[in-house]
Amino acid sequence: MKKVVLIPDSFKETMSSLEICNIMKKSILSRFPGCETISIPVADGGEGSVDCFLDAMGGERVTVKVSGPFFNQIDSFYGLVDGGKTAVIEMAACAGLPLVGASKNPMAATTFGVGQLISAAAARGCKKIILGLGGSCTNDGGCGAAAALGVKFRDKDGKEFVPTGGSLKDIAHVDASLPDPLLKGIEIICMCDIDNPLYGETGAAYVFAPQKGADAGMVKLLDEGLINLAAVINSCLGTNPGEMPGGGAAGGMGAGMAVLLGAKLRMGIQTVLDLVGFDAVIKDADMIFTGEGKIDMQSLRGKVVIGVARRAKVQKVPVIAVVGDIGNGVEGAYNEGVTAIFSINNVAVPFEKAKLRCREDMALTMDNIMRLISVKTAGND
Amino acid sequence: MKKVVLIPDSFKETMSSLEICNIMKKSILSRFPGCETISIPVADGGEGSVDCFLDAMGGERVTVKVSGPFFNQIDSFYGLVDGGKTAVIEMAACAGLPLVGASKNPMAATTFGVGQLISAAAARGCKKIILGLGGSCTNDGGCGAAAALGVKFRDKDGKEFVPTGGSLKDIAHVDASLPDPLLKGIEIICMCDIDNPLYGETGAAYVFAPQKGADAGMVKLLDEGLINLAAVINSCLGTNPGEMPGGGAAGGMGAGMAVLLGAKLRMGIQTVLDLVGFDAVIKDADMIFTGEGKIDMQSLRGKVVIGVARRAKVQKVPVIAVVGDIGNGVEGAYNEGVTAIFSINNVAVPFEKAKLRCREDMALTMDNIMRLISVKTAGND
Numbered sequence: 001m002k003k004v005v006l007i008p009d010s011f012k013e014t015m016s017s018l019e020i021c022n023i024m025k026k027s028i029l030s031r032f033p034g035c036e037t038i039s040i041p042v043a044d045g046g047e048g049s050v051d052c053f054l055d056a057m058g059g060e061r062v063t064v065k066v067s068g069p070f071f072n073q074i075d076s077f078y079g080l081v082d083g084g085k086t087a088v089i090e091m092a093a094c095a096g097l098p099l100v101g102a103s104k105n106p107m108a109a110t111t112f113g114v115g116q117l118i119s120a121a122a123a124r125g126c127k128k129i130i131l132g133l134g135g136s137c138t139n140d141g142g143c144g145a146a147a148a149l150g151v152k153f154r155d156k157d158g159k160e161f162v163p164t165g166g167s168l169k170d171i172a173h174v175d176a177s178l179p180d181p182l183l184k185g186i187e188i189i190c191m192c193d194i195d196n197p198l199y200g201e202t203g204a205a206y207v208f209a210p211q212k213g214a215d216a217g218m219v220k221l222l223d224e225g226l227i228n229l230a231a232v233i234n235s236c237l238g239t240n241p242g243e244m245p246g247g248g249a250a251g252g253m254g255a256g257m258a259v260l261l262g263a264k265l266r267m268g269i270q271t272v273l274d275l276v277g278f279d280a281v282i283k284d285a286d287m288i289f290t291g292e293g294k295i296d297m298q299s300l301r302g303k304v305v306i307g308v309a310r311r312a313k314v315q316k317v318p319v320i321a322v323v324g325d326i327g328n329g330v331e332g333a334y335n336e337g338v339t340a341i342f343s344i345n346n347v348a349v350p351f352e353k354a355k356l357r358c359r360e361d362m363a364l365t366m367d368n369i370m371r372l373i374s375v376k377t378a379g380n381d
Numbered sequence: 382m383k384k385v386v387l388i389p390d391s392f393k394e395t396m397s398s399l400e401i402c403n404i405m406k407k408s409i410l411s412r413f414p415g416c417e418t419i420s421i422p423v424a425d426g427g428e429g430s431v432d433c434f435l436d437a438m439g440g441e442r443v444t445v446k447v448s449g450p451f452f453n454q455i456d457s458f459y460g461l462v463d464g465g466k467t468a469v470i471e472m473a474a475c476a477g478l479p480l481v482g483a484s485k486n487p488m489a490a491t492t493f494g495v496g497q498l499i500s501a502a503a504a505r506g507c508k509k510i511i512l513g514l515g516g517s518c519t520n521d522g523g524c525g526a527a528a529a530l531g532v533k534f535r536d537k538d539g540k541e542f543v544p545t546g547g548s549l550k551d552i553a554h555v556d557a558s559l560p561d562p563l564l565k566g567i568e569i570i571c572m573c574d575i576d577n578p579l580y581g582e583t584g585a586a587y588v589f590a591p592q593k594g595a596d597a598g599m600v601k602l603l604d605e606g607l608i609n610l611a612a613v614i615n616s617c618l619g620t621n622p623g624e625m626p627g628g629g630a631a632g633g634m635g636a637g638m639a640v641l642l643g644a645k646l647r648m649g650i651q652t653v654l655d656l657v658g659f660d661a662v663i664k665d666a667d668m669i670f671t672g673e674g675k676i677d678m679q680s681l682r683g684k685v686v687i688g689v690a691r692r693a694k695v696q697k698v699p700v701i702a703v704v705g706d707i708g709n710g711v712e713g714a715y716n717e718g719v720t721a722i723f724s725i726n727n728v729a730v731p732f733e734k735a736k737l738r739c740r741e742d743m744a745l746t747m748d749n750i751m752r753l754i755s756v757k758t759a760g761n762d
Contacts, residue, residue, distance in 0.1 A: 287756075318756045326727040326745065340752040345726035346707040348736075354729035364707065371721035372753060375668075375699045 001032045001286040001373070005317075007040040007278075008291035009269075009304035011324050014358045016048065017041035018055055023359060024289050024322070027366035031374050038285075040276055042304050045191035045268045046134030047098065049090040050079040053130075056276055057081045059088075064120045066094050066113035067148070069137050074099070078117050086128045086275065087121030089114065091250055092135035095144075097212065099137065104213025106139040106222060107166030111253055115148025122182035130271055131257065132191045133250035137212050139165035139205060139222045141198070141229045142256020149180040151260050165209075165251070168225025174236045176260045188263035191271045193303070196248035198241055198255040199226040204248035212251070226252050233259055269307035278311055287373075288312050288319045289366075295341060296327025306336050313337030322365055324358070342369060382413045382667040382754070386698075388421040388659075389672035390650075390685035392705050395739045397429065398422035399436055404740060405670050405703070408747035412755050419666075421657055423685050426572035426649045427515030428479065430471040431460040434511070437657055438462045445501045447475050447494035448529070450518050455480070459498050467509040467656065468502030470495070472631055473516035476525075478593065480518065485594025487520035487603060488547030492634055496529025503563035511652055512638065513572045514631035520546035520590050520603045522579070522610045523637020530561040532641050546590075546632070549606025555617045557641045569644035572652045574684070577629035579622055579636040580607040585629035593632070607633050614640055650688035659692055668754075669693050669700045670747075676722060677708025687717050694718030703746055705739070723750060 006028075008020040015023075021039035028037055040056045043049035054061060059081035068074035076094040078087050090096075094113030097104070114131070121129055138144070143153060143163040153163050156172040163171055197203050205214070205222035214222060229252070230242040239259050241247050246265040247255030257263035272278075282288060290308045292299065299306050305321045312319045318339040326343050333341065344361040345354055354361070387409075389401040396404075402420035409418055421437045424430035435442060440462035449455035457475040459468050471477075475494030478485070495512070502510055519525070524534055524544040534544050537553040544552055577583050586595070586603035595603060610633070611623040620640050622628050627646040628636030638644035653659075663669060671689045673680065680687055686702045693700045699720040707724050714722065725742040726735055735742070 320753065325729055334752070339756055340749040342723070342746075342749055343727040345729050346724040348706055348726050348730065348732040348734075350731050351729040365723075368721040368723055369753070371715070372701065372750070375720055 001035050003036045003038070003285045004028055005038045005040065005282050005285045005288045007042060007288065007304070007308050008322070009042050009293070010044060011293040011358065014293065014324070014355045015362065017052060019359070020291060020362060023362045024366055027363060027370055031370040038281060040272070042269065042272055043132060043191070044134060045090065045132030045193065047090060047092040047096055049132040049134070049191070050077065050088050050093065053081055053088045053275065054079050062120070062124070064117060066116035067110065068113060069095050069100050069109040071110060071112065074113070076113060076117060078121050080124060080126065081275070084124065085126060086130060087124070087126040088130045088132070089117045089121060090132040090134070091253065092132070093117065095138045096135045097137045104137060106137065106209050106212040106214050106251065107218060108164050109138040109140065110144035110162065110164050111138050111140055111142055112144035112148045112162060115145035118145065118188070119149060119180055119182060122180065122186055126186065128187045128189065130189050130191060130275060131263065133253055134191070136250040136253065138253070139209050139212065139251035141168060141226055141252035142260065143168065143229065145253065146176070146256055146260040149183060149261060150178050151176045152178070165222050165225060168229045169221070171229055171232050174232050174260070176237060179261060183261070188257065188261060189271055190249070190254060190257050190263050190265045191268040192246040192249040192254050192265045193268050194249050195245040197243060197245065198230055198247040198252050199223050204252040207248065208251065267302045267307065269302065269304045273307060273311055279315070282312060282315055282317050285317050288317055289322060290319060291322040293323070294325040294327055295321060295323045295330055295333065297329035297332070300332050300336065305338060306333060309333065309337030320369060322362065322369070382416050384417040384419070384666045385409055386419045386421065386663050386666045386669045388423060388669065388685070388689055389703070390423050390674070391425060392674040392739065395674065395705070395736045396743065398433060400740070401672060401743060404743045405747055408744060408751055412751040419662060421653070423650065423653055424513060424572070425515060426471065426513030426574065428471060428473040428477055430513040430515070430572070431458065431469050431474065434462055434469045434656065435460050443501070443505070445498060447497035448491065449494060450476050450481050450490040452491060452493065455494070457494060457498060459502050461505060461507065462656070465505065466507060467511060468505070468507040469511045469513070470498045470502060471513040471515070472634065473513070474498065476519050477516045478518045485518060487518065487590050487593040487595050487632065488599060489545050490519040490521065491525035491543065491545050492519050492521055492523055493525035493529045493543060496526035499526065499569070500530060500561055500563060503561065503567055507567065509568045509570065511570050511572060511656060512644065514634055515572070517631040517634065518593050519634070520586060520593065520595070520632035522549060522607055522633035523641065524549065524610065526634065527557070527637055527641040530564060530642060531559050532557045533559070546603050546606060549610045550602070552610055552613050555613050555641070557618060560642060564642070569638065569642060570652055571630070571635060571638050571644050571646045572649040573627040573630040573635050573646045574649050575630050576626040578624060578626065579611055579628040579633050580604050585633040588629065589632065648683045648688065650683065650685045654688060654692055660696070663693060663696055663698050666698050669698055670703060671700060672703040674704070675706040675708055676702060676704045676711055676714065678710035678713070681713050681717065686719060687714060690714065690718030701750060703743065703750070
């Protein structure tokens, strides 16, 4: 083999995408020392996404002082890639759960800093902004970020304010006609892998607010706030963000970014594949290695392995998926372009034990795959 | 691929060797419809061994009435293969644990019927007898079988008798000079995969008699009986069977067969490989598939996978091991001729759950291996 592309998803709770790339690379080089390996650690939109893009593409990590989750000043950052034409931002960098520690409070937390990061990136002259929605501690419907970029929220008395989860219910009017002029001509793409709507039983508050510190009563208040936000947007802008798939991402930021700032919501893997120029990267590749913690019927909805396979299939590049568990209903994956799937489970133990040895298991499985590939066989007869 | 040889061990508690052969065959044919597959289900010497040989080689299953475990008349059988030149016998066919059900009694059980099977096979004109030692309910040191073949055991009063576990202590004299004349010129090979000696802490009684129904007191009596047997043999025949590795197999039958009837003890897999003419079978094979329930450092001592790999290495035929668990220290397997090892564990669950889905997992793993092999890749550059 002369050229191999490595593009695994992270394995939830066990290994980052970059770690997996490195294990794969070592295994491939030990058997094919002259092989070119291209590592594309996959950003999932959450914490670490910016570093993933910088690892995969090179670029500049820019630090900026912006508002933290509770309007406190913090050091945050974004990435500039593609010669400065594209900025990559993870909202977790200033509104992420790890930043609040034990002081979780989705009633009070804001995405204001995210808007400031977007503004800072725009000021650097980028033409496209990739915003990772993931790992948020907020439930403000993205109002904080929108406010930081010039969208005006007013209460029933006409008084302008920056809504947070707890004060969404007070919004009586919204004016999105005057966003930051720097945003003109800039495409904003939100990485968003969930389908949840803004509000309701499957919405941002009910599904995600509990892990951000909300008790049952708070969840109800937050949901009511999001319902009010949708109603005001509908009446002021003529757009109902309530039904939008993915609108509930990052405490409703998906919906807010889309309707208030014209952002597009896209599957994370598609964003990554486009940004790294995947189709060109794999043009002369002999093989692609991908993977995810569990491949199953859900994977067919567009997670990393299938996203990669669909692109690879067009160019007839073999795709080997090295995964944690192989669930039911994976047969469809082969039709989508996956050549073969191997689990890294090398002993019969439950996940709690398997995860402790996942790195050795990944290395062992990769090694055996490479050993099989190295065999001179009449396999193609 | 044009020709593939399948020679897996059984997976303990889960799948027989023949079942695994069939799953492997189906998978290979689904991807390489014209491929010749040769299945060699591996006999381990225990119950089912005769059928394994007959499946692998073809031949005749001969039924014979002989003594059962408690000198009761039963229908038993042996196999004739290799054009009648070789007989294969499993001692479990007339002295096996399943035959006694809840009436386990290693003090009273006899291998007399095994001797009768040997005699019957010899009378059919075979030149070689393969005797599988495994799954026994006896602890008679093989004295029953020896007696059936003309070896004389006498007590201190000179009275001839057929010793069982409980009466081994009464043996005062043994005469092995007049075995069944039919045995003349016949090679007897015992399949024996354990190293345990005849008696002592690691001997037949202490290690294996408890599963045959012996309590602690009985174990001690049985062990003393085996010690007496060894002493009498040593004094009458000038050979001490006490130290022989494998002498403790099948309730001491390993030692009895060796010193009283001149049998050879061999690893089961070596016996199988020789009998099926493995070296010739693999001559033009593209690949060999083998496997076992767990591959680990112990496997390197000569279990199925390594036994197969050592022969394959000479002819440079790739060997793929498809196994249950991959234990520690398997690196040595690659040096012995194993090309690659794949575990059938496709989800992280403990063995109790894994074994329920082992057939599906074997099929899935084989399918993915075949998919990888089918890829037209520049893998050999």
